[in-house]
Amino acid sequence: MLMWETVEFGRAHRGRPGVLLADGSEPEPVLFDGGSGANFHESSDWWFYSGESRRPLATDLRGACSCGWRGEPRYPLDWEQVDENAPYLYDTSGPRGDWDRHIAGIEALAATVPDELTVLLDQVEQQLGRLAGDAPLAALRAISRMEHIVTEVGRTAAYGAQADARGGTPIGPGLGLPEEEARRRLLRYSLRH
Known part of the structure; x- marks a missing residue:
């Protein structure tokens, strides 16, 4: 799972590369059947939205934060450049930069520590x-x-x-x-x- 965090804000502002479908919508988390029982694992990791195994196909990435913030810029997702054995190596610097700016805005509004x-x-x-x-x-x-x-x-x-x-x-x-x-x-x- 590719996540970005700050020490101060922790889980309240945990960032990640978010995905968008061709219609501009954000898909629900992908569910994984563990085989037996009613327990399912779910994930919003961008690389699971590859269109394979009846999963939605992501066309773009954008910055996303656990607080609900979503970045405006869209970064086209080039599946030809994604290494299926190491998808985390794909360049997500655009969404990361947008999330960094979001965090800078949060810090600018927060009380100043001397x-x-x-x-x-x-x-x-x-x-x-x-x-x-x-x-x-x-x-x-x-x-x-x-x-x-x-x-x-x-x-x-x-x-x-x-x-x-x-x-x-x-x-x-x-x-x-x-x-x-x-x-x-x-x-x-x-x-x-």
Whole structure:
């Protein structure tokens, strides 16, 4: 499965090359019969829409995101260039670039994390990575302290954001998440112990 993700947005904005049929419609996921039982595997991986085995034939690719966003540009799919043993090697840079621009737009609307804090977080991540290799118990002690910080500060921030939301401020755009996912995140931090 070819997917694109950012650390910050994770599954809420998971990108992929989406497919379009000749009529411009987006097909349903392809179902695979496992042989017995009522369980079916499904996939929206673009290479399954090859027209073989009574599957729909994709004619174009476009950027797609789990949040529902779909890219406007269409990229003709040249099945002659697809290696059936390694379809993931096919050039999907056009849809990927469109998804990258979608993510840049999400980031531009999200609340700004101060540069100094971003630099510090990057440094902490690097130092913890080194410490985990050199002195794993010391790394676990540091991680325990970070978990405490996340619990306490996360709860305070979640309560503040919930108060803002009651005042009419949407929280989703500030976190770069769909509103429902943003509310789940606030709930997760407000309930941490």
